Amino acid sequence: MTVADASLSIAAPAASAAPVGAAAGAPAPSSPCAAGDALVELKDVSFGYTKDRQILSGVTLTVPRGKLVAVMGGSGCGKTTVLRLLCGQIRAGAGEVLVGGKPVATMKRDEMYAHRRRLGMLFQFGALFTDMTVFDNVAFPMHEHTDLPDEIIRDLVLMKLNAVGLRGTAQLKPSELSGGMARRVALARTIALDPQIALYDEPFAGLDPISLSVVGQLIRRLNDALGMTSILVTHDVAESLKIVDYIYFISEGKVVAHGDVASIKASTDPFVRQFVDGEPDGPVRFHYPAKTLAEDFA
Amino acid sequence: MKPVLRILSRLGHATIGGVERLGFAARFFSAILRQSGTSVVRPQLVIKEIYQAGVLSLIIVLMSGMFIGMVLALQGYETLVRFGATESMGVLVALSLVRELGPVVAALLFASRAGSAMTAEIGLMKTTEQLSAMEVMAVDPIARVVAPRFWAGVISLPLLAALFSALGIYGGYLVGVRLIGIDGGAFWGQMQAAVDWRYDVFNGVIKSLVFAVAVSLIAVFEGYDANPTAEGVSAATTRTVVISALAILALDLMLTIFMFRGGTH
Numbered sequence: 052m053t054v055a056d057a058s059l060s061i062a063a064p065a066a067s068a069a070p071v072g073a074a075a076g077a078p079a080p081s082s083p084c085a086a087g088d089a090l091v092e093l094k095d096v097s098f099g100y101t102k103d104r105q106i107l108s109g110v111t112l113t114v115p116r117g118k119l120v121a122v123m124g125g126s127g128c129g130k131t132t133v134l135r136l137l138c139g140q141i142r143a144g145a146g147e148v149l150v151g152g153k154p155v156a157t158m159k160r161d162e163m164y165a166h167r168r169r170l171g172m173l174f175q176f177g178a179l180f181t182d183m184t185v186f187d188n189v190a191f192p193m194h195e196h197t198d199l200p201d202e203i204i205r206d207l208v209l210m211k212l213n214a215v216g217l218r219g220t221a222q223l224k225p226s227e228l229s230g231g232m233a234r235r236v237a238l239a240r241t242i243a244l245d246p247q248i249a250l251y252d253e254p255f256a257g258l259d260p261i262s263l264s265v266v267g268q269l270i271r272r273l274n275d276a277l278g279m280t281s282i283l284v285t286h287d288v289a290e291s292l293k294i295v296d297y298i299y300f301i302s303e304g305k306v307v308a309h310g311d312v313a314s315i316k317a318s319t320d321p322f323v324r325q326f327v328d329g330e331p332d333g334p335v336r337f338h339y340p341a342k343t344l345a346e347d348f349a
Numbered sequence: 350m351k352p353v354l355r356i357l358s359r360l361g362h363a364t365i366g367g368v369e370r371l372g373f374a375a376r377f378f379s380a381i382l383r384q385s386g387t388s389v390v391r392p393q394l395v396i397k398e399i400y401q402a403g404v405l406s407l408i409i410v411l412m413s414g415m416f417i418g419m420v421l422a423l424q425g426y427e428t429l430v431r432f433g434a435t436e437s438m439g440v441l442v443a444l445s446l447v448r449e450l451g452p453v454v455a456a457l458l459f460a461s462r463a464g465s466a467m468t469a470e471i472g473l474m475k476t477t478e479q480l481s482a483m484e485v486m487a488v489d490p491i492a493r494v495v496a497p498r499f500w501a502g503v504i505s506l507p508l509l510a511a512l513f514s515a516l517g518i519y520g521g522y523l524v525g526v527r528l529i530g531i532d533g534g535a536f537w538g539q540m541q542a543a544v545d546w547r548y549d550v551f552n553g554v555i556k557s558l559v560f561a562v563a564v565s566l567i568a569v570f571e572g573y574d575a576n577p578t579a580e581g582v583s584a585a586t587t588r589t590v591v592i593s594a595l596a597i598l599a600l601d602l603m604l605t606i607f608m609f610r611g612g613t614h
Contacts, residue, residue: 167484167486167487196487
């Protein structure tokens with residue numbers, strides 16, 4: 052339904068944003084990847100649920116193999132839409148979404164399922180199956196996609212839970228976990244089948260500082276240990292700058308800046324500065340468009 | 350826009366929306382049938398749902414069956430005694446239950462108890478992105494979540510209807526024979542002679558099977574199509590009960606016309 056019924060619209064592709072280093076007059080940051088090393092590519096991608104409202108307009112971004120790349124921006128700027136395009140849950144109205152060089156939009160059902168088996172996605176609120184225990188949640192992809200004996204699955208699940216520090220919660224229900232613990236269990240489920248690509252949708256939202264730091268470090272360590280390629284969608288600048296290799300900033304459906312961590316930190320680009328410093332005023336408006344205060348309170 | 354045009358426009362919009370939804374429901378039904386292989390290969394998925402939909406509905410169905418059988422016996426006695434035909438009470442109770450009340454009332458109870466629960470569960474799974482998570486894990490939610498619930502409903506309801514009728518007849522026996530004092534031999538004997546296996550019992554089973562398909566389809570469809578909000582799930586649950594009740598009564602009329610036609614076997 053979501054795919055078939057979504058009304059797609061086509062928007063004119065926007066010009067690609069310059070790397071922040073170049074925009075700031077500093078030495079240009081290195082490209083996120085060398086030619087031919089890209090595992091995920093979005094080329095001039097546009098998408099909208101209705102013709103009137105474009106979510107993405109001409110987005111171009113590249114994710115190199117083995118890297119951890121953050122897609123950042125304010126709420127509702129189209130970050131999660133990028134992940135949904137990569138999963139094939141929605142299809143771009145214009146442009147190309149390539150994973151491993153293959154266009155996602157033209158994949159047939161079997162190809163799409165094979166593609167999704169190479170992905171692991173952490174949903175914003177975990178999306179744990181509430182009728183199953185923590186153990187069964189992590190074992191779910193293994194039961195569905197492998198013929199492994201139960202004893203092996205048991206050991207694998209406990210290893211995954213151990214990696215996120217929650218082996219002791221195996222027999223609990225998701226309703227018995229805190230928000231941070233549920234996110235870590237969801238993380239264990241995301242990596243259950245050692246995916247080639249891991250997608251994280253707002254993994255830091257609503258976490259306390261300790262859980263936030265733990266989850267951030269886990270994402271980095273898992274990426275390196277399992278040799279994955281990871282895309283992290285978030286608006287948490289501070290934590291992201293500690294763990295990612297490269298950052299894309301999206302605003303109003305367009306990539307407005309991108310660069311590696313050093314160039315982002317050094318950037319004088321007004322958008323990047325507003326985001327990094329958390330300024331209320333700048334290129335991104337805090338207030339949703341409305342009448343003036345004088346008109347509303349007259 | 351003039352008021353008449355506005356009314357016509359709304360009517361047209363509602364009609365197109367209704368037809369569109371009906372078409373989507375038909376496609377959804379065909380998807381369930383196509384994706385039912387998982388339910389055959391992994392019957393434990395269906396068995397788990399039979400427990401949820403069928404076993405947990407037992408109490409309400411059995412109690413209702415017993416009460417309705419008792420009321421039928423009391424009301425029937427009032428009429429039969431005027432014609433000196435109280436020995437026919439067994440026939441009256443059995444035919445009323447097996448042909449009509451068993452399948453219909455059990456289906457109405459099933460829609461309220463299990464159908465609404467199925468809708469709410471699937472709707473909440475959609476709201477909390479559990480269905481999306483399955484999709485992204487390359488697991489078809491129709492095969493893994495919807496089809497097992499649908500088949501559990503299709504299997505459970507005819508069995509519940511049979512138990513409803515059985516308990517109803519026993520309730521009629523308690524009131525007619527034990528309370529009022531009708532001869533037990535006449536009660537059971539006349540019932541045995543008048544109730545035909547194929548014409549009465551089998552047609553009742555067919556009815557409950559048709560109701561089971563209708564109610565289960567409505568329940569899983571409404572859950573899957575629910576707006577992913579608290580309000581959307583609540584509205585979908587209400588629609589399940591209302592549409593199921595109307596569908597059961599309309600289908601009952603049609604099936605009764607085809608099966609019994611007011612004649613005798």
